[in-house]
Amino acid sequence: MRLMTPGELTVEAITAEVNPEACTVCGICARVCPYNAIQFDKHSGQPAKVVTAACSGCGTCSAECPSHAIEMHHFTDAQLTAQIDAILSEDAINRIPVFACNWCSYAGADFAGVSRLQYPPNARLIRTMCSGRVREDFVWHAFEKGAPVVLVSGCHIGDCHYIDANHWTEKRLKRMWKKMEKLGIRKERLQLEWVSAAEGNRFRDVMEEMEELRKSVTPEEVAETIKLMEKQRKKIKSKTKKKEEKAEKHS
Numbered sequence: 083m084r085l086m087t088p089g090e091l092t093v094e095a096i097t098a099e100v101n102p103e104a105c106t107v108c109g110i111c112a113r114v115c116p117y118n119a120i121q122f123d124k125h126s127g128q129p130a131k132v133v134t135a136a137c138s139g140c141g142t143c144s145a146e147c148p149s150h151a152i153e154m155h156h157f158t159d160a161q162l163t164a165q166i167d168a169i170l171s172e173d174a175i176n177r178i179p180v181f182a183c184n185w186c187s188y189a190g191a192d193f194a195g196v197s198r199l200q201y202p203p204n205a206r207l208i209r210t211m212c213s214g215r216v217r218e219d220f221v222w223h224a225f226e227k228g229a230p231v232v233l234v235s236g237c238h239i240g241d242c243h244y245i246d247a248n249h250w251t252e253k254r255l256k257r258m259w260k261k262m263e264k265l266g267i268r269k270e271r272l273q274l275e276w277v278s279a280a281e282g283n284r285f286r287d288v289m290e291e292m293e294e295l296r297k298s299v300t301p302e303e304v305a306e307t308i309k310l311m312e313k314q315r316k317k318i319k320s321k322t323k324k325k326e327e328k329a330e331k332h333s
């Protein structure tokens with residue numbers, strides 16, 4: 083947020099917006115927002131509301147909302163999902179989808195490029211403003227579409243452009259590794275790495291490691307994961323439907 087002249091306020095174009103119809107008044111978004119930009123009072127029973135002037139657009143609230151009730155302007159779920167689909171539409175087994183935060187990892191990849199450092203050409207970057215924006219669903223979707231490995235990458239802990247939003251990324255990934263273990267998916271296939279804008283060499287090294295990891299994943303392993311992901315998706319869909327039906331009955 084920047085104050086330009088008295089009475090004039092400029093805000094980020096990339097901000098969050100709550101769909102009040104979908105909000106289940108859980109309060110998670112308010113808890114994770116590094117900027118206290120979400121108005122929420124559980125006693126009021128009212129849906130959460132984003133104070134646009136205070137929102138910096140990290141996307142953490144959107145990633146953590148269990149009800150898909152928060153959308154990010156300009157970096158919508160549909161746009162990011164379409165990018166994942168495009169990357170994995172052909173020869174998915176040879177691709178490395180990389181979620182890279184705008185300020186550090188994406189810039190680190192750029193730096194590797196301008197420094198003419200060679201890194202595996204099959205890496206495909208999906209830019210998000212913050213690693214905190216990477217919803218679990220994006221990663222599951224990538225695995226369902228046949229990704230052999232997935233990398234989530236952001237600013238080093240302590241250097242997050244959005245105060246401490248990447249702490250939530252770390253927590254989320256830990257949660258996801260547990261789920262992967264439970265489902266019988268090798269958790270190594272999902273990696274989390276911190277790469278700063280000045281670390282072109284580190285970006286190259288991480289991508290070389292990702293390529294080695296990718297080579298270790300067999301087509302059978304990918305096929306098995308696709309089946310598991312489809313099963314999970316159907317399970318969640320039927321659970322959501324039951325919940326909605328129950329809510330309708332009580333309304």
Ligand code: SF4
Nearest residue numbers: 105106108109111147
């Ligand atoms: S996390 Fe989602 S469902 Fe929960 S209060 Fe915020 S917007 Fe509503």
Ligand code: SF4
Nearest residue numbers: 115137138140141143
């Ligand atoms: S978590 Fe990030 S995107 Fe969400 S309201 Fe706060 S600053 Fe905005």
